[in-house]
């Protein structure tokens with residue numbers, strides 16, 4: 001029997017670093033000559049983790065067309081920030097200190113953004129990779145670049161606050177939502193995954209936002225509309241796509257997939273591993289953590305989500321389908337906000353559980369309550385009917 005002399009450590013679960021929960025208000029701000037909606041954020045408390053089931057629950061439920069709903073989400077869970085060009089790190093640093101303004105904010109803001117892109121080995125690599133062209137969405141002057149400019153512009157915020165443009169947040173959220181739909185779809189439904197994702201996009205309140213950020217989806221939906229108009233809105237699996245359409249749709253999805261997988265990976269590992277001189281796997285694992293200390297990883301909601309999504313995909317639990325939204329999930333989300341205590345976050349993340357009782361259930365507490373409220377309403381309507389009938393009988 002192979003008995004190693006040194007006990008080999010199991011691979012470490014990625015560490016979730018804390019991030020800041022802000023309180024937010026909405027404000028219009030002129031950036032690059034165009035009026036844009038911005039969120040002005042003030043640090044409120046520290047989050048140590050997201051509740052189990054968040055990725056397949058609340059995250060997918062947020063209406064990205066409604067700034068009020070986005071603010072409610074951000075105050076409970078934190079800011080969705082992009083790991084591209086190290087935005088996540090800059091946002092956390094700004095919560096500590098952000099007292100610099102510039103008299104040429106547009107130029108300085110762009111300089112900060114491009115310097116960060118080039119300073120990050122991984123981001124620079126992504127920016128020149130054709131498979132990752134979707135990351136250009138963040139470059140937009142109303143998104144991640146615009147956020148840098150807004151923070152340097154005087155008159156938008158107070159010194160203790162920071163600005164993030166709404167369109168910037170919405171773009172990051174669209175990446176997070178679509179990545180979750182796609183990879184959970186592939187894990188739960190295999191061959192029917194693309195069919196499932198198209199169906200979900202079609203019925204989503206965020207359909208236009210997805211189509212705008214991921215033009216491949218728009219083409220795929222148009223193609224299906226032209227050939228089989230009922231397909232996209234039908235339940236996934238009800239209709240079979242023609243072979244030609246299927247191949248074409250798969251090609252579209254494959255180009256999205258690489259970019260979204262890179263996004264998740266970048267959120268977890270913003271720095272390339274610095275141990276190329278050690279080749280041996282066991283030794284690498286053992287020295288890895290010390291070497292990584294040179295680059296402190298900043299926490300963010302995006303990173304916590306990425307880690308949870310991977311843990312969900314890898315866990316041995318079986319997939320369930322929510323009775324309300326029809327989306328796959330493994331663990332039902334019970335707590336509807338981020339944890340502000342380290343102990344609570346750890347207890348939830350490392351809890352021994354079984355998900356057998358989640359069968360035929362709901363992806364989150366909110367969806368269960370929605371059904372219960374409907375039932376209660378039906379019952380009270382029935383009772384009213386009965387009472388009315390009684391009155392009628394008495395009257396006669």
Ligand SMILES: [Zn+2]
Nearest residue numbers: 322325363367
């Ligand atoms: Zn649901």
